[in-house]
Every structure is written in C-alpha cells, then in structure tokens.
Amino acid sequence: MRRSLSLTAALLASTILGAPALAQTRTPPNPPLVEGGFATTDATDPYIWLEEVEGERAMAWVNEHNTRSLGVLQGDPRYAGLHEQALALVQARDRIPSPGFTHDGHIDNFWQDASHVRGIWRRTTLDSYRTDAPEWETILDIDALSTAEGKNWVYKGSSCLPPDERLCLISLSDGGKDAVVVREFDSVTRQFVQGGFELPESKGGATWVDADTLLISRDFGPGTLTSSGYPMVVKRLKRGQSIDQAETIFTGQPSDVSVGGGTLRDADGVIKAVIINRGVNFYESETHLLNADGTTTQLQLPAKSDINALVQGQLVVTTNQDWTAPSGQAFKTGDVFAWNMDAWLADPAAPAQLIVRPGARESVEAVRATRNKLVVALYENVRGAAYVYTPNPSGEWARTRLALAENSTVGLGSSSDQDDRIFVSVAGYLSPSTLSLVDAATGQMAQVKAIPPKFDASGMTVEQHEARSADGTMIPYFVVHKTDMPLDGSNATLLYGYGGFQVSQLPGYSPTVGKLWLERGGVYVVANVRGGGEFGPNWHEAARQQNRQRAHEDFQAVAQDLIARNITSQPHLGVMGGSQGGLFMGAMLTQRPDLINAAVIQVPLFDMFRFHRLLAGASWRAEYGDPDIPEQRAWIAEYSPYQNLRAGQPYPEVFIHTSTKDDRVHPGHARKAAARLEELGYPVLFYENTDGGHAAGANLRETARRIALEYTYLTRRLMDVPAEE
Structure with missing residues (x-):
C-alpha cells in the first residue's frame, strides 16, 4: 500500500517454565568518574583523532586492525565453512520475495542474490506472484547501474506518484550511507527522466504532490540543518526549477531533530491534506497542515x-x-x-x-x-x-x-x-x-x-522464562535450544539484547542463527528488557534517560537467571547487540564482565559524553539525556562504556565491528573503544567494513562475511572452552 502518511520525529499471559526467577540486589554503579579523568573532556581523550572518519592516520589504524583481526578469524579452520553456509543462506533464491502492492494491483519486489549482489527492483502480476515460479520483469538493475556509473550504489527505496505510479523517485546511497541522492525514474520506459527531478546527496526526504511538484527537505546549505544533521527546512520544488529556486514553506528550529513534508491520500490516491512534520525531539513532534495560501496550521x-x-x-x-x-x-x-x-x-x-x-x-x-x-x-x-x-x-x-x-x-x-x-x-x-x-x-x-x-530444528524447543530485575520487575526472555540440552552449565549460549527506542524484540526465524549456532549445539536467548516496546510505550519509558540503568540491570538479570538455571555458565555465555544494542554490550562489559566470556559489539554507541556531537547523535538526547547538562551528564557518567573501561577487570576478548560508511552511529565510537581496551592491556578483535552504512553490509557478500566472522569468534570463545572451566 502506498498512501503517504505523516511521520513522527523518529526519522523510527506469561508462561513461566523451569526454575523460579531469582531475586537480585541492585548492581553497584561503576566508581564515580573524576572530571578531568580519561575522556571526560576533549583534551583528556587521546583517541579523538579516530573520529576523523577517513583521516589518513585513522584509516591506517583501521587497516592495521583489520589485517590483524581478519588474520585471526579468517585463519580459524572453521571460518571457511561458516562463511560458505552464511553466503548460501543470504543469497538463497528460495527466500520469500517481499511483496508490495502497486496501485494497479501488480506486485513490486526488491531482490538480491548471487547474480544480483546489489539487487534489482522488479515487478509481476499478483497471479504470477502466487505461483511457484513468478515471471518477473526487471524495472531497475542496481548492479548494472553501479557498473555503468562506476559507483557502489545501494538501493534505498522508491516513491511513486499515485494513481498510475509511473513516475518514481529513486533513492540511492553511496556505499550504504543514510544520505542519498534522489533521481526521477520512469517505471514504464525504465529510464531515468532526462532533465527530471534530481537531488544531490543529503539526508532528508522528497514527497510527490503532483507530477510537477515535490516537497523536499534537504541540506540546502549553511543554516538549513538541525544540530542532529537532519533537514530543518521544507521547500516546494517545481519541475524545471533549480533547488535554490525552490520556495521555502516551513522552517524549524536548530534544536529540532528534523522537519519533513508529506501527504495524506485516500485509497484512490487523492490528496486530502498536505502536512509538515516538525520533529521537536526523537519522540515529540508537531504536525502542521499546509493551507492553500501557503500558511500552516498546527494540528x-x-x-x-x-x-x-x-x-x-x-x-x-x-x-x-x-x-x-x-x-x-x-x-x-x-x-x-x-x-x-x-x-x-x-x-x-x-x-x-x-x-x-x-x-x-x-x-x-x-x-x-x-x-x-x-x-x-x-x-x-x-x-x-x-x-x-x-x-x-x-x-x-x-x-x-x-x-x-x-x-x-x-x-x-x-x-x-x-x-x-x-x-x-x-x-x-x-x-x-x-x-x-x-x-x-x-x-x-x-x-x-x-x-x-533452513536448519534442522528437529529435537529443538523454545521456552519463555522470566528473570527478576534489581527493582523487582519481571523481565521475559526466550530460550531456543536442543530439547535434550544438559542443565549442567556447559552450553554455549548467545544472549541478544537491544533495550531502547521502543523497539520490540519479537520471535523470528533466523536461518543464520539456526544453521551457524543452534544446529551446532548453541543456545540462543533474546531478552525483552525495558527500553523496548514489548509492552507498549510505558515499557520503553521505564528505561529512558535517568532510568537507563534499569535496562542494563534487566539484561544482567537475564544473564544471571541463565546461569542460575544451569543453562550456561560464565565461560560459555556471550552477548551480542548492535547500535543502541552495542551500547548495551558496552555497559554489560564494564558493569558485569564476570558474567560473560564473549561480547559481539556491533556498530556501537560507546562514548556517551560525545555521542550528541557526532553525526545523528544529537537526535538521541531524548533517549539518553544531554551530556552538556550537569544533572544529565551525571546519570550518563554511570554507564558510558568508554569512560568506564578500567584496568584490572575480567574483560573477555571482545569483537567490535563497525563501518566507515556509517553516517548514523559514528565509527569513532567503535574505534575508540578498541583503542582504549588495547591501551589498558586487553585483547580485542576489531573489524571495520569500509562500506555498508549502519547495516554494516552494502551487499550480500559483505553481510555473509560479517556473519561468519561473528560466529567464528563466538565458536572460539564459547564452544572451545574446556569443560572444567
């Protein structure tokens, strides 16, 4: 369905099985940070140069670490087999092609496989889609386009003008960045429109009003972006106009997250309202109606x-x-x-x-x-x-x-x-x-x-347990394992968590988790901690800003509960999470390293004293707080992993990975985490994909490599542990 709707500011009965949940005491906070101590100011951060994304010194550091870490992980005799399996799974042609209804009843799909690494946008009839072998017509081949233009294009979607949906706006990213170029495309002739709408690389949006009019929110030059790096200005662009000729119709505030334009259309594609969304912060927004005379009215x-x-x-x-x-x-x-x-x-x-x-x-x-x-x-x-x-x-x-x-x-x-x-x-x-x-x-x-x-699930089962967090709240979690799993603490267990932004962790079928972990005897656990949306907005609100530590305690409670049930033990327990989940893993590492023997830290936030100054970080102050406000800095100081890394701790060797092209969570977070750990004398594996954006994979081959690296690392840390440990 393609009706355009306004966006919010986020440019995004229990069954208790097994042993009873155990009560806990509140985890002691990290020792208070001393202002003037490590990385409490820019002057005391010796690794701030690693924030120069493509700086010569920084990239030399990245290349050195990539060589070393790939040598270790790809040199493991099990890597090749894991990579072969991961590549076969992500490139499999018997995946379900995700269908999208077009206005005339056809089905659109974007597809990637071994022959289409960057992917193709294609179309078929509904009747054909329902068969075992649909007859697809290619509309746009991203691999061919990249070759022709000498670019590493990553397809970021299309927006087609109702009701005939012939004219489309195609968003293309260089290497997977959030920032995109937008180009007008004719889906009938399957050509980019000569002299049509074309917008240079920027974060932002573009919405059809009619065949000759767009609402655009982009980087229009100095003073047009918010402190979060997103558009602050919405303009109306007419066909034939240059961008600097477009008419400004709304301007937000520098402190906003973003502003953007949209339309409310009925089922026939008729516009019922043109609206402007002003994201005041990540969660609060204003919606303004664009009136016929060019004025706006807040709804x-x-x-x-x-x-x-x-x-x-x-x-x-x-x-x-x-x-x-x-x-x-x-x-x-x-x-x-x-x-x-x-x-x-x-x-x-x-x-x-x-x-x-x-x-x-x-x-x-x-x-x-x-x-x-x-x-x-x-x-x-x-x-x-x-x-x-x-x-x-x-x-x-x-x-x-x-x-x-x-x-x-x-x-x-x-x-x-x-x-x-x-x-x-x-x-x-x-x-x-x-x-x-x-x-x-x-x-x-x-x-x-x-x-x-995609994997042999015979003899496997799923259980839902609950763990009691430090404040007494019961935290549900799922455990996936072989039914005959011994309850002797010997099981290699991977605990996954996210814990933020009201994002729910729902049960799902993962061929790679199943094939590369569960089939090999591993246990997979997903924690539904506060900060997520599993029980609605209040579940998220309970772990936001000054209450962030509750989410960390929830995750720690699940880890302790797994050990208390003898499902696993510290030598066999590893954790994994990305982005906000990477911050989650950093807090686990610095607060309860005694519980784990492995941590996969994916595209993480890590330096929470500087997160709001890096790329899109300012937009997340509504989630974490503002380090420039003393009261809020104090609660952030309790868990910011970068500043709380210390010598003499039982940190396991961790695997940190990020992407040079990530223009959402700055790769400097991951780089500085690895550098600080090494300075303190801890072993660390660090890998940075030079493409891939925040998803850490610009194409399927890069995705398969990342997955194989992760499970090679987890095998080494959790499955190779001698039983007597």
Whole structure:
C-alpha cells in the first residue's frame, strides 16, 4: 500500500517454565568518574583523532586492525565453512520475495542474490506472484547501474506518484550511507527522466504532490540543518526549477531533530491534506497542515503520537502518552483512536472514537489500512495476533481476529488500495516464515509463500522464562535450544539484547542463527528488557534517560537467571547487540564482565559524553539525556562504556565491528573503544567494513562475511572452552 502518511520525529499471559526467577540486589554503579579523568573532556581523550572518519592516520589504524583481526578469524579452520553456509543462506533464491502492492494491483519486489549482489527492483502480476515460479520483469538493475556509473550504489527505496505510479523517485546511497541522492525514474520506459527531478546527496526526504511538484527537505546549505544533521527546512520544488529556486514553506528550529513534508491520500490516491512534520525531539513532534495560501496550521495532536492510516475518511492515530483531546476525551498511552478527518479539520473539538486500548502486557506493533478496513498486529506477552477493525462513524469499530498460528510473530505486510487484501507473515524461532494473502473483509486467507526449513530444528524447543530485575520487575526472555540440552552449565549460549527506542524484540526465524549456532549445539536467548516496546510505550519509558540503568540491570538479570538455571555458565555465555544494542554490550562489559566470556559489539554507541556531537547523535538526547547538562551528564557518567573501561577487570576478548560508511552511529565510537581496551592491556578483535552504512553490509557478500566472522569468534570463545572451566 502506498498512501503517504505523516511521520513522527523518529526519522523510527506469561508462561513461566523451569526454575523460579531469582531475586537480585541492585548492581553497584561503576566508581564515580573524576572530571578531568580519561575522556571526560576533549583534551583528556587521546583517541579523538579516530573520529576523523577517513583521516589518513585513522584509516591506517583501521587497516592495521583489520589485517590483524581478519588474520585471526579468517585463519580459524572453521571460518571457511561458516562463511560458505552464511553466503548460501543470504543469497538463497528460495527466500520469500517481499511483496508490495502497486496501485494497479501488480506486485513490486526488491531482490538480491548471487547474480544480483546489489539487487534489482522488479515487478509481476499478483497471479504470477502466487505461483511457484513468478515471471518477473526487471524495472531497475542496481548492479548494472553501479557498473555503468562506476559507483557502489545501494538501493534505498522508491516513491511513486499515485494513481498510475509511473513516475518514481529513486533513492540511492553511496556505499550504504543514510544520505542519498534522489533521481526521477520512469517505471514504464525504465529510464531515468532526462532533465527530471534530481537531488544531490543529503539526508532528508522528497514527497510527490503532483507530477510537477515535490516537497523536499534537504541540506540546502549553511543554516538549513538541525544540530542532529537532519533537514530543518521544507521547500516546494517545481519541475524545471533549480533547488535554490525552490520556495521555502516551513522552517524549524536548530534544536529540532528534523522537519519533513508529506501527504495524506485516500485509497484512490487523492490528496486530502498536505502536512509538515516538525520533529521537536526523537519522540515529540508537531504536525502542521499546509493551507492553500501557503500558511500552516498546527494540528491538535498529542506531542508523542503517530498518524497510522487514513481509511474510509477516518484518520487513525496512536498516542504514546496520556492525552486529553480538545473534545475532553481522555486517551491512555498506547491507545489507537480515529477522527472523521473532515469533521476534525473543521473543528479540532470533534469527538474521536477509541479503536484499541492495549492491556498492561499488550502492545500494538503495527497498523495497516486496506481500502475499507484497519488491520492491527496486537501482541500479548510478546506473542502476536492480528485483528481486523471495521470503521463505524456512528459507533464502536467492529473487531474480528484473524485465524493465524498462535505463539508466533505476526507481521503485517503490504495492503491493497483497491480492495481489502493484505499480506500477513507468520514466523517463530523454529518455524520458517510463511506468507498469506488475507481478505480482511471476509477473513479468508491463503498461504502463498513459505520458505523451506533452513536448519534442522528437529529435537529443538523454545521456552519463555522470566528473570527478576534489581527493582523487582519481571523481565521475559526466550530460550531456543536442543530439547535434550544438559542443565549442567556447559552450553554455549548467545544472549541478544537491544533495550531502547521502543523497539520490540519479537520471535523470528533466523536461518543464520539456526544453521551457524543452534544446529551446532548453541543456545540462543533474546531478552525483552525495558527500553523496548514489548509492552507498549510505558515499557520503553521505564528505561529512558535517568532510568537507563534499569535496562542494563534487566539484561544482567537475564544473564544471571541463565546461569542460575544451569543453562550456561560464565565461560560459555556471550552477548551480542548492535547500535543502541552495542551500547548495551558496552555497559554489560564494564558493569558485569564476570558474567560473560564473549561480547559481539556491533556498530556501537560507546562514548556517551560525545555521542550528541557526532553525526545523528544529537537526535538521541531524548533517549539518553544531554551530556552538556550537569544533572544529565551525571546519570550518563554511570554507564558510558568508554569512560568506564578500567584496568584490572575480567574483560573477555571482545569483537567490535563497525563501518566507515556509517553516517548514523559514528565509527569513532567503535574505534575508540578498541583503542582504549588495547591501551589498558586487553585483547580485542576489531573489524571495520569500509562500506555498508549502519547495516554494516552494502551487499550480500559483505553481510555473509560479517556473519561468519561473528560466529567464528563466538565458536572460539564459547564452544572451545574446556569443560572444567
């Protein structure tokens, strides 16, 4: 479904098995940092030069470490086999091609495999897609384009103009960066439009208004970016104009995260409103209506909210805070409700209708609109279900539950503008993904795709346990393992966590985890700690800013619980996480190194005294706090891994990796972490991919190499440990 909707500021019953959860005492904080001590100021940070992303000295350091670490890991006799398996899995042609409905009912897909490493954008009919061997037509070949232009293009998506969707804006990234160039493309002639819209590399967005008009938010030169490095200005660009001729229609504040333009379109592609979103911080935003005379009017919405859909004239909104509407209605955090859009625009005090109010252990994970229905993925205790809601302007919205497999992850895919069909996926840790086409009007569904098993899950099981965190909160986690696993503490166990930004860690089928870890006897654990969204916005809020340490304690509680149950023991326990999860691993390393023998630290945040000065870091102050404010600096100081690395600790050899092309989380974080560890005398493996962006892989081959390096490292640290340890 391709209706354009406003974006928020984020440019993003329990079953207790086994032994009872154990009570804990609060983890002692790290020794207080002394101002003037290591890296508490720029002057006392001896490795600040590693923040020069492509500086000559910094890149020499990177190349030296890459050579050494690759020599160790790729020199391991098991690496070749793991790499071969990873490459076969990520390039497999029997994956489910992710379908996207076009306005005329065709199916779009972006596909990568061994023959299309960078990928192709392709299209087929729905009837053909439902067969075992769809007949695809290539619209744009990114490999061929890269070769022709001598670029390492990474496809970042397309936006096509309704209703015919012939004209498209293609976003292309150099090596995987968030910053993209945008070029107009004719999907019928399959050529870039000569003299068409073309926007130079920048973070930002571009939205069609009509065939000759775009709303664009870019880097327009000095004074047009926020302190987070995102656009502060929205302009209206007419065909034939240069960018400097575009008309400014909205300007935010330097302290904002970002601003951008969008449209609200009905199922026929007709614009009902042109809107501007001002991201005041990562979680709070303003939505402004662009009036016909060029002025804007702020809409009365909760500061923490998302516009989800426009269906049958009903504007569907989720609030992430308790909120009293102008009508006097009181809505609770996590509620989904709707207004008749025309009535609400005419009178902000028009009443809204409540659609969903999640319970304490529930969360709304996704909302999609078909032509006439609203489909909601509602999770209870991290287990998914999908419900269909029918708009009723005069009363309650009717609700029916789709007959999907229980105790699984339910994903809502693309939906049709022309009828009520929607793609719905179901998967579990041991259950390969299936894709069904559902008619939301009738509830009828038919499975159209399923991936064959990618690893041997026979004799394996999934359990859900809970651990008691330091403040008494029960933290759920999943354990995937062989059923006959001995409870003697000898099992090589990988504990994964993220713990931030209201991102839920839902059960999913991972061929690489299954093949490279579970099949080989490893145990895989996913912790649903606070800071995520597993139980709605309040679960996230409980570990934000001054409460960040709660998420770290939750993760530590899960690690302790695994050991208490004799599932594993310190010599066999490793942790893994990326980005915010990389910060999570850094806190685990500096606070409870006695619990672990391995840590895979992926594209991490690490220096939390300088995170807000590096790339997009300023946008995350709403999550972590501001190190320039003394009170907030104090709570950040308690866990910032870089400053809290100390000599004489039982740190295991860690594996840190990042990407030179990551323009979201600065690679300096990872580099400085490795340099400081080495200075203190600890062994460390460091690898930096010179392409790949924040995903640390610009193409499938690079992704397979990263995965093989990680599991080679984990094998060495957790499976090679002598039993007597």
